[in-house]
Amino acid sequence: MDKQKTKSDQKSRIVKISILLLILWLIAVMIYQTHKPLPPLVSYESREYSTNEINFWTDLTYRSKDGNTTQHEGQILNRMFKIIDNAQQFIVIDLFLFNDYKHKGQRFPEVSARMADLLIAKKKAHPDMPIFFITDEVNTNYNSSPNPLLENMKRAGIQVVLTDVDPLRDSTPVYSAVWRTFFQWFGQQGTGWIPNLMASDGPDVTARSYLKLLNVKANHRKLVASEQTALISTGNVHDASAYHSNVALEVKGPIIGDILQTEQAVLDFSGGGKLPAYNPQTKASTSSGQDSYRIKYLTEGKVYSSVLDGIGQTRKGDSIHMGMFYLADRKVLNSLLDASARGVSIQLLLDPNQNAFGQEKKGIPNRPVAQELSQKSKGTIQIRWYNTTHEQYHTKMIYIAKAQGDHIILAGSTNLTPRNLDDLNLENELWVAAPADSKLTRQVTAYFDKLWNNQGAAYSLDLAAYEDHSTFWKDILYRLQDILGFTTF
Incomplete structure (x- = not known):
């Protein structure tokens, strides 16, 4: 009887110690993953430049005064397309949302396919031109299904990079500590079986992809750049976002070099290759004119x-x-x-x-x-x-x-x-x-x-x-x- 009680006490102590060690481990993971060093050139501020030209673009969806009609006026997508058309040395694009998934019964302009087709045509016409397309794993439903638009661009020779956000700090530390300890090792690929909550007409999603989604962090940037110009937008190229109201600012000159450095940083921790070197087309202006x-x-x-x-x-x-x-x-x-x-x-x-x-x-x-x-x-x-x-x-x-x-x-x-x-x-x-x-x-x-x-x-x-x-x-x-x-x- 005493031996049985001793064994039972030992098991109880082992369980308690194991639980305590697990709690301490999870706390340590939370502390580290919320305070760990950022990857190089993440959280970046360029030096100050001067320029005489900045372009301001807008997308607006609005109702008429009487409320009977809704209209959409868009400038940003067309300007993005023009930048792609005019590029001569390279194209670098970084977009958070880029897919044609939608809910059943919804219809939107096919803006993502239009951009993909334009980039593929550009690559075919200029096979030696580096074209980089950087995006977030949300567009592959966190790796549970390939995105046909991205796959088509890959086959055309475009460098498609899915951002690895794991080196970034955790935004949901209580959950992320559990995910990093128990689930991240199993990956997300496989045959999806859970309905897609973001787009019911989209592919089904694996449970492991949903577990990763709950980390809720992303490459949220919106950028289209060439050797000539860079457009920083508030909007995505994404079918279900096509009618959103957005703004964008476009700049030229040496600041493009800084922009490329920040994108290279993403490629460095995402295994995405080397961006082309930026050769300034114009020197930084020192003009003190009215529009400087x-x-x-x-x-x-x-x-x-x-x-x-x-x-x-x-x-x-x-x-x-x-x-x-x-x-x-x-x-x-x-x-x-x-x-x-x-x-x-x-x-x-x-x-x-x-x-x-x-x-x-x-x-x-x-x-x-x-x-x-x-x-x-x-x-x-x-x-x-x-x-x-x-x-x-x-x-x-x-x-x-x-x-x-x-x-x-x-x-x-x-x-x-x-x-x-x-x-x-x-x-x-x-x-x-x-x-x-x-x-x-x-x-x-x-x-x-x-x-x-x-x-x-x-x-x-x-x-x-x-x-x-x-x-x-x-x-x-x-x-x-x-x-x-x-x-x-």
Whole structure:
């Protein structure tokens, strides 16, 4: 009897020690994977360049004044295609979403196939031209099924690179520690058997792919570049996103070399080969003319510091105009409240977060955030909703108009959320300091004025249009998601 009790006690101790060791191991994995060194040239800020030319492009889906018709005006995709057509030395593209998957019954313009066909034709016409297409594993349903568009490009000789996001820091540490310990070793390939939740007409997905998806981190960049020019966009080339409203900034000159360095960094930790060397077509301008812009290229956490610096340096008489798909980062929210208290005029044009590719959403995070900012600022922070239909206001742009000195413009892939700002996703952004009377500031001012004041169409709605009496519960859900990292924003 005593021997049996002794054996039972020993087993109990072994189990307890094993559980304790496992917990300690998981805690160690969480700490390391959230604080480990970033890969080289991730979280990058270029030196400051000068240029006399920046092009501003927009995509807009909007309703007529009477609400009876919906129209779409697109410039960005056509400009991307023109860059591909005109390239002579190389093409480098980095896009988060690139697929033609959709839900049953949905129909969208086949924009991803059009780009794939154009790139294949370019490669056939210029077989020695390096063409790199960098994208995220979401487009292969996290490796559970090949993407036919990507496979066709590979067969044509285009270098297709699926970003390996595992070297990046974990954004859902509690879950990711379990995934890294028990599941990552088994891969994701195989015959899918679980319905595709992102697109019901898409291929079925393996359970192991869904387990990887729950890590929720990505190469979220949006870039099309050649030796001549680089376009930094807020939008993807993705069929189900074809009607989203977006903006893009296009620049030329030596800053392209910095852009290529940041893309080479992705290739280095994703096993993607060597990009061509950039040979500057023009030298950095030192002109002090009226339209002499100062520009920097930013990625990941350097976007965060630039956003906080830009807002933090505003004073009474300045104004902040923001068009944003997701707004949720606590430091950014507090910075906006502080700026409002200093007398800075603030106008936020937000997506209502009511749908994602035809599926209904709960309004998180923007609706509880809008409620909070409006209440805490006592209405001095002005907020309007973009008047979406079945698409998204997918723009990510900040415009800071200064009473004195250059105005600041930031635009690119980066939502103002911890996942996008805090060195978790791969992101890219162009920072511009523009003279108050420059062509670009006039264009951006006109853009916000048109959407805010509904000039010619019903672009935006009052804050009360999405007044939500269940905001308390959504606020609780939003804060829990924010703390735990279990979010898609």
